[in-house]
Amino acid sequence: MNAFLKNMFVIARRDFLAIVATPTFLLFLLAPLFMIGMGAVGGIGASQLADSARGKGRIVAIVAAGDVEDLRAADDRLREALPRGERPVTLEIRVAGATPADPFAIAQEKGADTYAVLSGPLGKPQIVEREAGSSAGRYLALLASDVLRDRAAGSVAPAAPQFQSIRSGGTSIAAQQSMGFAAVFVIFLVTLLLAGQTVGSLAEEKGNKVIEILAAAVPLESVFLGKLLGMLGVAILFLSFWGVVAVAGGFVATAQMDPAALAAASKPAAALAAAPASGWGFFLGIGVAYFIMAFLLLGSVFLGVGAQASTVREIQMLSLPITIFQVGMFSLSAAAASAPGTGLAHFAQIFPFSSPFAMAARAATDGDKAVHLLALGWQAIWVALVVWLSVRLFRAGVLSSGASWKFWQRTRRAAATVTPDALD
Known part of the structure; x- marks a missing residue:
């Protein structure tokens, strides 16, 4: 087991450095800037057009x-x-x-x-x-x-109402469901953006025969899990970078604000006072855990696809159905987030590929925390199962070492040796 883990971490470190220690990684890291910039330009143009039409x-x-x-x-x-x-x-x-x-x-x-x-x-x-x-x-x-x-009404004086605020002492169900949907959307978007990078890793190494050298040196399970952990490290580095940028930007914006405006903004508003049912600390922490599990599940599927593909065209053809399936899982989880406690929500929480999204939404509306440990274990089992199945398919279909693949090859060779004289 120690040798297995050691080989896995060696592969993970190799793939992590192969991606991070390149100039193109900087472009990948700054890609959200271009997305935000183009979205801002489009939003400003649409807003000006709407204001002009409204005016x-x-x-x-x-x-x-x-x-x-x-x-x-x-x-x-x-x-x-x-x-x-x-x-x-x-x-x-x-x-x-x-x-x-x-x-x-x-x-x-x-x-x-x-x-x-x-x-x-x-x-x-x-x-x-x-x-x-x-x-x-x-x-x-x-x-x-x-x-x-x-x-x-004549000289009747207008009404002079006295307004009082209703304080329920908790967050409304609608606000918590909105938090659940936001968690589903963020995890889905970031996972789909980052997990797709795994699909080309094995296909590239198949072309230059590196995967055969790795398969001869270490178990294929270590290779697959190592590549998956290496891409997970890249994803965590990506999110950590932008998290630090967001926090630093918040501090800079706070330092530039007027003290009077800052004091007014520090008063608890209804939007900021809203909290998920499990609490902000647990909700954010379990959200990160579910992002990791969603990335591992989707990444392992993409890794298995990349193991079967040999060309870029094959990667694109095989990746599209998986992406459509993942969008379906997002739709299922979004529907479950808007209807907590229903049969649809329970199905989305149990089904392995929608479970990370649906359970993140459940953390916003349900204060029970023990069930999330069970969900993480259930999802980890499916990650191991998908990796195991990908390894078996890769070994049987690509390395030609599986029993079924050998049987098919023997059948084809036997059919090729049959001659018309033999049939006579």
Whole structure:
């Protein structure tokens, strides 16, 4: 066992240094910068386009001069009560008689998208809208009703409510389910990004006959596990680098903030006070453990695929079904994260290839911690099983040392030696 572990760590160190000690690793390490940069550029462009389109939209009210201030006050009050994302487009108020009052002509004016036009007395307004039953038309009707209601109230003083905060003493179920989905998404994305690097490691060494030298020197199980651990070390180095960059960036941003703003930001907000059911420390720690298990499971499958492939085209053809399968596991785990405690969630937690994702989501909604040790052991068994199966397939199909492969070769040689004279 000591020799097996020693050989495994030698292979792991060899593959780790072969990847890290190259100039191209720096490009791989900085690849998220290019992704973030391109995403930021696209997001800024989309935001500017959306703001530009939103700024050109309007609703128009053509009212008497005495109704202008009341209508504007009602509009300000209603907008303040609505969430920012649900507020209507800009209200443009025109005085009747000062400008043409034809609502259809106003709706066809160039330079802005007019969604609805109100005209006539507020007690019986005429509303022309682009789409029947639109929210813009209903909003104009609500404005007219609100003005009339205020006038009917007369000198009645407005309500003076006293607001109090509801403190439940815990995090809502919806917030915990959102944390579970976030854990599933992050583990899936990072695993898919990094585990795919293992698929070409064995295919490359098969081409230059290095794998045959390694197979002659050490057990193939040590070779496969060593390569898997070497790629895991690369993945952990990648995540550690960006974790340090994120923490350092946070400290720099905090140092540049105004002290007053920093003091205001330090007050516990509802979003920051939210916590997973198992606690932040355990949730983050078990998330890292499940990332390692997901990487080992997916990496062992990719390693087995790379062991069977001989060319880049074969690698691509064999990797695509596995990637599609992994996306299916992500969808299953995401559905389980939104429905904790159901049969679907239990199936996703037991099925080995979705178990790391689903169990990470469970840590956000369930405070039971002992079950995660059982899940990690179950996933480790499947990692060993996949590696064992990959080794057997590699030995039988590539090194031609398996019994079934030898039997197939003997059958083919026997068929080739049969002649027409022998049949006679």
